[in-house]
Amino acid sequence: MKLTVVVDNNTYIDQYYWGEPALCLYIEDGDNRILFDTGYSEIFMHNAELMGIDLNALTDIAVSHGHNDHTGGLRHFWEAYDLHNVRLVSHPDAFLPKENEGLEIGAPFSMEELKRRVDWQPSRSPVRLSDHITWLGEIPRTVPFENGIGIGRYRRDNLWLTDDLADDTAMVYEGEKGLFIITGCSHSGICNILSYTEALFPGRPITGILGGFHLLKDDTRLRQTVQYLNAHTQGTLYPCHCVCLQARHRMMNELPVAETATGLALDIQ
DSSP, X not given: OEEEEEEOSOXXXXXXXXXXXXXXXXXXXXXXXXXXXXOSSTHHHHHHHHTTOOGGGOOEEEOSOSBHHHHTHHHHHHHHSOOTTSEEEEOXXXXXXXXXXXXXXXXSSOHHHHHHHSEXXXXXXXXXXXXXXXXXXXXXXXXXXXXXXXXXXEEETTXXXXXXXXXXXXXXXXXXXXXXXXXXXXXXXXXXXXXXXXXXXXXXXXXXXXXXXXXXXXXXHHHHHHHHHHXXXXXXXXXXXXXXXXXXXXXXXXXXXXXXXXXXXXXXX
C-alpha cells in the first residue's frame, strides 16, 4: 500500500504544499485508488497535482466522519471532476447537519446533492475497499475511559440531538507484517478503534497507525491512551491533524512516533 498525506495541519520545511486544519489522504492498493477524506477546502486538488496524483483515476472516496474539515472539499471536487462512477463510502449519518456552539460544523451540502454527484454507498458495517483495505464502519464503544466522547449536536427529522459521533470510523490495511490503521479524527476513540480492529482481525499485530487521534490536552485520558497504545501496538505511530503538542510530546517519550505532515509518503508492506 502506498499512502500519501495530501492535506494536514502541518507542512514540511522546503516542501511547498498547502496546509490547513484538516485531513486528506491518498492511498493506492493494487488497482484501487482511494481518497480518505477531502479536507476543508479545494487545496487537496492543488496539492494532488503538485504530487503527481491523478484524481481522474480515483476508484473510491472513504469518509471518516461528517465534520467539515474532512468533507468540505467534496463540493469543490465534484465541481471540478466527474465523480458519478466513484464509490463514496460513509456512515449513513455522516452527512446529517451538525453544529457546535452556534457554528455549522457538518458537510456544506445536503445528502440529496451528494446522491446526485457520487455513487454514495452508506453503511454501518465494515466495507471491503480493496484486496487489503477495509473501511471499519460504526465503531463499538468498549473502552471505559473513552465512553462519552462527542461534540455538538446533529439534526434528524427537524430535531437537534446530542452528537456522540457514531459516524466516526477508520480503515485497516492488512499487510504482510500485520495491520496498519488509518484514522481521520478518532472521535470514536483511538483505543476503541484498536479494540474493534483486534476483534475483526484476531491474532494479527497492529504495526502502525496514521491519522488524527483527537488528543487535545495532557490529561488522564491521554495518559491512559498512551498506556493502551503501548500495550496494543508494535510499530511506528504517525499522529497528525488533531493531536496537540503536549500529546505528541508525551507520546514521543513513550512510543515510536514519526513526524507527519502534508507531503509524507509511505510504502507499507
